[in-house]
Amino acid sequence: MSSGRCDSLPPELHTHHHGHDHDHDHREPSVSTDRLSAAATGGVTGRGGRRPLRIGIGGPVGSGKTALIAALCATLGRELSLAVVTNDIFTTEDADFLRRRGVLPDERIMAVETGCCPHTAIRDDISANLDAVERLEARNAPVDVTLVESGGDNLTATFSRALVDHQIFVLDVAGGDKVPRKGGPGVTTADLLVINKTDLAPLVGADLEVMDRDARARRGSLPIVFTCLAREPGAARVAEWVRERSAAWSVEGLQGLVP
Amino acid sequence: MSLSYSSLVLADGRFPAGGYAHSGGLEAAVGAGRVRDLASLHEFLLGRLCTVGLTEAALSAATAVRLEQDPPTAVAWDDLGAEAHARIASPRLRETSRRLGRQLVRTARATWPSQLLDSLDPAMKDGPHLSIAHGCVGHVAGLDAFAIAVTSTYGTVAGPATAAVRLLGLDPAAVSGLIATLATDAEEVAATAVEAGGGPLDELPCPAATLVEIESERHEQWEVRLFAS
DSSP: OOOSOGGGSOGGGOOSOSOSOSOSOTTOOOHHHHHHHTTOOSTTOOGGGSOOEEEEEEOBTTSSHHHHHHHHHHHHTTTSOEEEEEEESSSSHHHHHHHHHTSSOGGGEEEEEOTTOHHIIIIIOOHHHHHHHHHHHHHTOSOSEEEEEOOSBOTTOOOOTTTOSEEEEEEEGGGOTTHHHHOOHHHHHOSEEEEEOGGGHHHHTOOHHHHHHHHHHHHTTSOEEEOOTTTOTTOHHHHHHHHHHHHHHHHHHHTTOOO | OOOOHHHHHHHOTTSSSSGGGOOTTHHHHHHTTSOOSHHHHHHHHHHHIIIIIHHHHHHHHHHHHHHHHSOGGGSOHHHHHHHHHHTOOOHHHHHHHHHHHHHHHHHHHHHSOOHHHHHHHHHSTTOOOHHHHHHHHHHHTTOOHHHHHHHHHHHHHHHHHHHHHHHHOOOHHHHHHHHHHTHHHHHHHHHHHHHHHTSOGGGSOOOOOHHHHHHHHHHTTOSSOSSOO
16 A cells, blocks of 8 residues: 555554655655644635645657656655546556556545547546546545546647646757747747757757747746756656645635635 | 537536547557547547447436436436446456546536535445436536437547547548438437337347457557557
8 A cells, every 4th residue: 555645654553655765754744844744624625625736747659758758756655645637549548658657546546537538538528537636626525636648739829727736838849949939828928938858959959048049939928947857867857836826825715715 | 409508517528527548449440450540530429329339328317317307316326337338348447437537527627516416426336427428427527318328429430530540640631521421320320229228227228340349459558559548
């Protein structure tokens, strides 16, 4: 057995099956997490008495969306209660990958099949995803953050605001350094742009400075993070961004700023 | 039958209730080589209409007829659910039917807010089967039993027909023409469904598409598939 939130388990019940490094102390969760957890109520609400924060992760095929989710689960799974919905184009491969990696218990992962229309499933007809998200959150309550991974698509894919509260768009360097300049709603409007596989830049003749400059021109003040998940499997900076969004979400809930 | 705007909203393939991800057994039939072109698609659609199409439309109509006659609390949801369940042999298609039923009710709640749709979750664990959900949603949208049955049969035909365009690269205009040629058949099936829907629940029609049910179980094991069912 294992749990997405180690701090909820008595030390004697804790077993090390959740796939992250064990340099942390399971008995001492961060103070803020613990205090906020106490405010959680029953049902499908998370911290702050609010429904869980939902973050969409989109981007082209092969850019590293699933690897990023595995990294976030490994890094954040001990402090936040997480759930993941994957959207595969053809199969349940992404969900299977996450299960094999053991980053989250099986019951916290659910796959949605998208009838070869990944963009439809996250934007035009979100009923299957909402069904999966809510069942997953109810089954694992209280959940702090639900990650929704879109099926690999093209640069035009974005999430409906009725499905997620924030979205991360993942590009990879191997797709070419022209991609940020080409823009599209993912590059331009995502709350966080992740440019992955920086280690491949010299191999594919991509100029990271060009990508950075073009992305900034497209995005104004919206944040951009360069990652190399192959060498830095914890995705620390992206995890920090998720941590901040989750904390802000809970605080808004506790302050009664939102329903 | 009087045409209503609401029936078009409900029947529209763009109504966001998740139908686009399902092929109604067509993908498995294409994989088995039984549907290859427009002619074999025609046979598949006609077969589907006269089996699953009638069964589903009759369950939808039976639901609607009971909602017209009774206050919703008096409808025997357990019996309706059991009849729908018994008419789907494949465990996978049962699950699919419930999933699509939940999704339809979810979207319809925002489209046509009503106490009836809010009460369905507690009444039916894991969600109502699609046929029952369709009957309820049609009812709150103001459709009569025949309109409910016709929109049901249209969905039975249009879903796999659209999938065929994607799977076989058929001419979309020709497939549209094929859907149109089934109008008389679909209306006849709907009329039969309404007549049966007014009778006893355990005498509702139950023709099944056995091969579709068997192949749906195999389809689930495919390593790569475009459609969820």
